Amino acid sequence: MYRIGEIAKLANVSKRTIDYYTQLGLLHAEKTPNSNYRLYSEIALQDIHFIEKCKGLNMCLNDIKERLELKRSSLKDQKEQEIYLKQAEILATHMKQLESEISELKPLFDRLNKEDKIRISKMLSPEKAALLQTLAILLF
Secondary structure, three states: OEEHHHHHHHHOOOHHHHHHHHHHOOOOOEEOOOOOOEEEOHHHHHHHHHHHHHHHOOOOHHHHHHHHHHHHHHHHHHHHHHHHHHHHHHHHHHHHHHHHHHHHHHHHHHHOOHHHHHHHHHHOOHHHHHHHHHHHHHHO
């Protein structure tokens, strides 16, 4: 995290420019609880470089703000997609493990008498029992 003077120096812009961009909502800063300093992240530094590049293309600040918001939302969407993909991979692994366990337990379950099957079914929540039944149907 950078204080305003540090980020201004790194980005080769003035502190006043950083203030202006922050007021316009182009940059986001966190305030320290004790000293009330504004701290800027590495992402803010990247945003300043982006803003300066867009200004070099004669874009107005409103258009730059829209581009920044679009850039930020696509990064957020990409991160969310990565999280969902990881969760799907974890679920797929769990399902494979369950399939294997059900395959091993199915012959044993088939040999149980009706009372034992009912007793085991009562130990499971209705959702879990339905899931097991669905998996058993899909596997056999």
